[in-house]
Amino acid sequence: MKDDQPSAGAAAVVLTGGKSSRMGRPKALLPFDGEPLIVHAVRRLEPLFSEIIVVAAAEQELPPLRRGSGQALPVTLVRDQVAYQGPVAGIYYGLQEARGAIGFVTSCDVPFLSLGLISHLLSQITNYDVVVPYWEERLQPLFAVYRREVAPLLKDQLESGELRPISLYKKVRTREVGPEEIRRFDPEGLSFLNMNTPEDYQAALKRWREQRGPAEPAKESASVPCTVELLGVARLRAKTREVSLALPQGATVAHVFSALAEKLPTLVGPVIAPGGNSLASGHACNINGRDFVRDLTVEVRPGDRIFIISADAGG
Amino acid sequence: MYGFHGRLLQIDLTSRSHRWVALEETRLRAFLGGIGLGTSLLYDLAPGGVEPFSPANPLIFTTAPLVGTGLTTTSKFAVVTKSPLTGFIADSLSSSFFALELKRAGLDAIAITGRAEPPVYLMIGGKESGELPVVEFREARHLWGRSPGETEALIRSELNHGGVRVAAIGQAGENLVRFATISNEGRHAGRGGVGAVMGSKNLKAIALSGNSEVEVADPKGVDAIAEMMRERSLGTVTAKYREIGTVANLAVFNRLGTLPTRNFQQSTFDHAEALSGESLTENSFSRRYGCASCTIRCERLFKSLTGAEQRLEYETLFALGPLCGIEDPEAVLQAARLCDQYGLDTISAGGTLAWAMECAEKGLLPEAQRLGLRFGKAEPFLEALSAIARRSGLGSLLAEGSRRAATKLGGESAYWAMHVKGMELPGYEPRSLKTMALGFAVSPRGACHNRSGAYEADFSGEVDRLSGDARRGGLVAASEDFASVLDSLIVCKFLRKCFTDFYAESAELLSKVTGWSCSDAELRRVGERINTLKKLFNVREGWQPEDDWLPPRLLGEALPTGVAQGVGLTVSELREMIGGYYQARGWDKNGFIPEKKLRELGLG
Numbered sequence: 001m002k003d004d005q006p007s008a009g010a011a012a013v014v015l016t017g018g019k020s021s022r023m024g025r026p027k028a029l030l031p032f033d034g035e036p037l038i039v040h041a042v043r044r045l046e047p048l049f050s051e052i053i054v055v056a057a058a059e060q061e062l063p064p065l066r067r068g069s070g071q072a073l074p075v076t077l078v079r080d081q082v083a084y085q086g087p088v089a090g091i092y093y094g095l096q097e098a099r100g101a102i103g104f105v106t107s108c109d110v111p112f113l114s115l116g117l118i119s120h121l122l123s124q125i126t127n128y129d130v131v132v133p134y135w136e137e138r139l140q141p142l143f144a145v146y147r148r149e150v151a152p153l154l155k156d157q158l159e160s161g162e163l164r165p166i167s168l169y170k171k172v173r174t175r176e177v178g179p180e181e182i183r184r185f186d187p188e189g190l191s192f193l194n195m196n197t198p199e200d201y202q203a204a205l206k207r208w209r210e211q212r213g214p215a216e217p218a219k220e221s222a223s224v225p226c227t228v229e230l231l232g233v234a235r236l237r238a239k240t241r242e243v244s245l246a247l248p249q250g251a252t253v254a255h256v257f258s259a260l261a262e263k264l265p266t267l268v269g270p271v272i273a274p275g276g277n278s279l280a281s282g283h284a285c286n287i288n289g290r291d292f293v294r295d296l297t298v299e300v301r302p303g304d305r306i307f308i309i310s311a312d313a314g315g
Numbered sequence: 316m317y318g319f320h321g322r323l324l325q326i327d328l329t330s331r332s333h334r335w336v337a338l339e340e341t342r343l344r345a346f347l348g349g350i351g352l353g354t355s356l357l358y359d360l361a362p363g364g365v366e367p368f369s370p371a372n373p374l375i376f377t378t379a380p381l382v383g384t385g386l387t388t389t390s391k392f393a394v395v396t397k398s399p400l401t402g403f404i405a406d407s408l409s410s411s412f413f414a415l416e417l418k419r420a421g422l423d424a425i426a427i428t429g430r431a432e433p434p435v436y437l438m439i440g441g442k443e444s445g446e447l448p449v450v451e452f453r454e455a456r457h458l459w460g461r462s463p464g465e466t467e468a469l470i471r472s473e474l475n476h477g478g479v480r481v482a483a484i485g486q487a488g489e490n491l492v493r494f495a496t497i498s499n500e501g502r503h504a505g506r507g508g509v510g511a512v513m514g515s516k517n518l519k520a521i522a523l524s525g526n527s528e529v530e531v532a533d534p535k536g537v538d539a540i541a542e543m544m545r546e547r548s549l550g551t552v553t554a555k556y557r558e559i560g561t562v563a564n565l566a567v568f569n570r571l572g573t574l575p576t577r578n579f580q581q582s583t584f585d586h587a588e589a590l591s592g593e594s595l596t597e598n599s600f601s602r603r604y605g606c607a608s609c610t611i612r613c614e615r616l617f618k619s620l621t622g623a624e625q626r627l628e629y630e631t632l633f634a635l636g637p638l639c640g641i642e643d644p645e646a647v648l649q650a651a652r653l654c655d656q657y658g659l660d661t662i663s664a665g666g667t668l669a670w671a672m673e674c675a676e677k678g679l680l681p682e683a684q685r686l687g688l689r690f691g692k693a694e695p696f697l698e699a700l701s702a703i704a705r706r707s708g709l710g711s712l713l714a715e716g717s718r719r720a721a722t723k724l725g726g727e728s729a730y731w732a733m734h735v736k737g738m739e740l741p742g743y744e745p746r747s748l749k750t751m752a753l754g755f756a757v758s759p760r761g762a763c764h765n766r767s768g769a770y771e772a773d774f775s776g777e778v779d780r781l782s783g784d785a786r787r788g789g790l791v792a793a794s795e796d797f798a799s800v801l802d803s804l805i806v807c808k809f810l811r812k813c814f815t816d817f818y819a820e821s822a823e824l825l826s827k828v829t830g831w832s833c834s835d836a837e838l839r840r841v842g843e844r845i846n847t848l849k850k851l852f853n854v855r856e857g858w859q860p861e862d863d864w865l866p867p868r869l870l871g872e873a874l875p876t877g878v879a880q881g882v883g884l885t886v887s888e889l890r891e892m893i894g895g896y897y898q899a900r901g902w903d904k905n906g907f908i909p910e911k912k913l914r915e916l917g918l919g
């Protein structure tokens with residue numbers, strides 16, 4: 001069933017090698033939610049990608065890329081050969097390393113990235129070489145999807161000193177994803193909220209704590225990745241086929257609905273009941289195509305695919 | 316009498332005569348209208364053992380107590396006869412303005428026998444309110460060969476009467492294709508070959524224009540319920556029908572491994588995404604449409620590349636798509652258009668062609684091979700559809716339906732004929748929907764998803780849909796009884812989830828319409844009575860226990876793909892479920908109805 005995921009075979013490329021000069025210390029090492037920011041970024045991306053490539057500068061200090069349990073994260077580490085050439089180099093080295101044909105490139109300092117938006121960007125690559133969001137009046141090359149085939153062009157750019165990623169976009173088939181389209185998946189554009197100064201960092205920590213809610217204890221790398229497939233009314237309303245979620249350990253089907261409601265608020269009402277943790281009548285939930293869910297306290301297992309369908313099968 | 320007119324119109328086409336017969340209230344209360352009343356009249360009017368194409372086989376149209384009350388989704392009528400496809404009961408529903416006009420014609424049922432020479436159409440109506448309508452037998456030679464749509468338009472213009480409503484057959488009905496439909500306003504009484512019976516009577520069409528409003532006992536009470544149901548019909552429960560239509564089933568069924576593909580070789584289709592209701596809605600949606608006085612409006616018209624609009628619902632999409640391996644939405648739309656024009660049941664047409672494709676691929680049907688008929692090949696498939704309707708060449712064999720065609724062809728070909736009692740299976744894979752498997756096996760009209768909604772249990776999580784047991788018997792019987800009551804009141808299936816307690820609420824509504832004081836228990840009993848009478852009719856027409864069975868492929872092959880990969884259906888599993896069903900019904904272990912049961916239901 002993996003083949004059905006738009007992200008199947010896609011790699012995530014996480015760039016960590018920026019100068020961090022305004023921050024005053026290396027961003028990748030900043031503690032975030034009880035772990036270094038780079039580890040946090042990798043864990044967030046894990047449910048969506050079969051391959052994760054971390055690109056770091058030649059001499060850059062990195063924390064151990066491990067979960068809280070000590071288990072190593074499935075990451076390929078690439079070192080940038082020449083220091084501080086900028087993002088084009090990072091993208092180039094990352095794509096070079098990818099096994100599959102497609103790479104989603106991001107930096108490690110966007111803790112609020114939306115997996116729904118990333119899935120959408122990936123799904124748009126079919127007839128293009130680059131899919132790049134346009135947010136707050138500018139293209140966002142460090143939150144974009146690239147075909148690996150563009151790597152040689154990036155190399156040419158490096159050699160000729162064209163160090164701005166957007167120079168590439170004129171040369172290849174580029175799909176720009178505009179603000180309205182972005183808002184369908186990430187209403188506030190939090191995916192583009194990166195941290196450049198200590199103030200940014202503090203604000204992000206604060207936002208993160210608020211999002212989690214005060215009562216919830218910080219959980220160690222405990223995350224249950226699962227995918228929700230939307231069918232029927234849910235798909236038409238959300239304008240997306242599937243959403244990847246990373247839920248806390250012990251999460252139940254009711255948690256899936258809440259997480260989905262948060263990601264796709266447009267589903268609240270027509271598909272998800274207003275309380276956010278059950279389905280509106282006329283919809284049903286099935287796990288892995290096998291069991292129809294009647295009990296919302298059923299626990300979700302890692303890798304589960306959860307179908308939200310328009311229930312009435314008649315016709 | 317409230318809610319009914321209390322009249323049956325009997326027409327004999329041979330002598331071009333008609334007579335009015337009173338319908339007693341006891342019969343109407345015991346069977347309601349629609350399918351129930353039709354079954355009751357068929358049982359009484361058809362001579363035992365009658366040949367389906369014999370002039371003596373009655374073709375019965377019925378209306379129902381809720382028709383014309385303004386209650387949403389109730390503009391429906393039933394057609395009941397002995398099926399030329401199965402040799403058992405055929406009971407089919409269709410909807411829209413023809414249904415309203417039938418009720419306004421001042422009758423509850425029309426029973427047509429005989430055979431017109433030359434072909435005619437009937438014009439019923441045209442009198443002052445309160446008077447019995449006039450019945451005219453009008454020359455139809457100039458309409459022969461016309462599509463139902465053309466026929467409707469021509470009749471309207473020659474009668475110079477825009478308000479007249481017409482139900483007609485197309486070429487398939489004229490040529491006695493055993494799965495021909497009767498069509499009105501683009502809708503069809505689709506299954507079981509009712510159109511062929513009409514064709515055998517040389518009856519091209521029925522035109523109606525009525526002006527008899529039926530009275531209800533408590534108009535205010537009925538209006539209040541109608542208003543409440545209208546509200547409920549616009550909630551999330553019906554969102555699927557309102558926002559996508561039944562085509563939404565395709566993607567879900569594919570993911571659940573219940574989408575019959577390539578003549579039931581598989582239960583998933585690699586190209587399901589392109590054919591899914593979601594994709595069709597995004598790429599080809601043209602218009603939403605509905606039956607008369609319906610607030611749900613589940614019908615979808617899609618635009619084909621030629622710019623033409625075409626109605627499409629799930630069964631048509633499945634049967635003319637995955638079942639035949641056809642992946643191009645455009646080809647499916649074209650095929651659906653041909654079926655509409657000729658008046659062909661899309662499920663049986665797809666099922667019979669899928670059989671022919673498999674036979675051709677296995678080297679058993681040289682004529683089909685010559686035509687290039689293969690799974691997934693659109694052009695020969697479209698040509699074969701036309702050939703069936705015209706009964707030309709190979710079409711003449713396929714016009715007989717898969718069971719008869721396989722009997723004629725012989726060899727192993729019966730193994731690939733996917734039918735129950737001669738009726739081709741609709742788009743629900745029995746191996747991964749075990750309750751539905753039982754529903755198909757025992758349904759009186761053959762493999763049918765309308766007279767039994769047994770799939771609901773499978774999709775509910777109440778039972779393990781991948782394995783069967785005796786308990787399914789009770790679920791199937793309950794589902795059949797429920798469907799019979801819906802189909803006799805008549806309320807559209809797609810409103811069913813809008814009731815909080817269907818039997819209690821329907822009993823209240825029926826009481827307000829008829830002035831009877833009905834209870835939910837009485838309605839449950841009506842449902843059981845109707846199903847038992849259908850069975851009794853079948854037994855009289857020669858039913859044997861082996862008729863309640865499934866095609867051998869389903870018992871011989873496990874599903875090769877999808878989430879139900881490796882799941883099959885065993886003989887003992889099926890036997891156990893059938894045994895459970897007979898027991899739940901109170902029948903003997905071979906499926907015959909004991910006298911005691913008949914008496915209990917007032918049928919003895």
Ligand code: SF4
Nearest residue numbers: 388605606609613807
């Ligand atoms: S829901 Fe669909 S089939 Fe039922 S009455 Fe309405 S339009 Fe007709």
